[in-house]
Amino acid sequence: MSKRPTATPCIVGQRLKSARELACLSTDEAARRLGIKSPSRLTRAEHSSYPKGITPQLLADAARVYGVSADYLLGRADDWEASAELPPPADVILGDMADFKRRRESLVSRLDACRDGSAPALATFQALAREAVAFADELLAVGGHQATAHAPGSA
Numbered sequence: 576m577s578k579r580p581t582a583t584p585c586i587v588g589q590r591l592k593s594a595r596e597l598a599c600l601s602t603d604e605a606a607r608r609l610g611i612k613s614p615s616r617l618t619r620a621e622h623s624s625y626p627k628g629i630t631p632q633l634l635a636d637a638a639r640v641y642g643v644s645a646d647y648l649l650g651r652a653d654d655w656e657a658s659a660e661l662p663p664p665a666d667v668i669l670g671d672m673a674d675f676k677r678r679r680e681s682l683v684s685r686l687d688a689c690r691d692g693s694a695p696a697l698a699t700f701q702a703l704a705r706e707a708v709a710f711a712d713e714l715l716a717v718g719g720h721q722a723t724a725h726a727p728g729s730a
Contacts, residue, residue, distance in 0.1 A: 586650035587634070588626030594641040594648060595621070608640045609633065675714065682707055 595605045595617075602621075606614040611633075619627045638645045646652035685703055 585623060585626065587629055587648060588621050589623050590648045590650060591617075591626075591629070591633075591637055592621035592623070594637060594643045597643070598641040600641070605640065609636050675710075678710055682710060 595602070598605070600608070602614045602617055606612075606617045609617065611617050616628055620629050620633060634645055634648050637643075638648055644652060644654070647654065682703070686707075689700065689703070
């Protein structure tokens with residue numbers, strides 16, 4: 576038998592309501608943000624005595640929208656704050672990746688032009704190198720690292 580405390584529906588319903596109130600959202604606004612067509616469905620899930628319609632998806636969405644931990648909603652923790660930042664939605668990540676790809680292609684194209692053509696002015700080359708290092712820093716920041724190389728002519 577598991578030693579983990581079970582989440583009773585009454586606690587979950589109460590926690591859903593208190594988390595919504597902590598987020599300063601009306602039932603109507605919360606239902607809209609949670610993708611629930613009828614606010615009365617959210618009201619039923621928040622019922623303190625007999626909640627209905629609580630699904631894992633509702634709990635995950637409520638934790639994200641209200642900015643609380645799932646453990647708080649389940650009654651496993653009294654601290655309402657989420658312990659870790661949730662990852663951004665996939666469309667944001669894909670948009671960032673497309674932007675990184677576009678910027679990389681632009682840098683490679685301009686570096687190839689420098690290599691194949693006549694030598695660019697020193698200031699032009701330094702500006703391109705600084706842009707490349709800044710781009711590398713942004714990419715590394717995603718993984719929590721920082722580039723150690725510095726572009727020529729940078730402080």
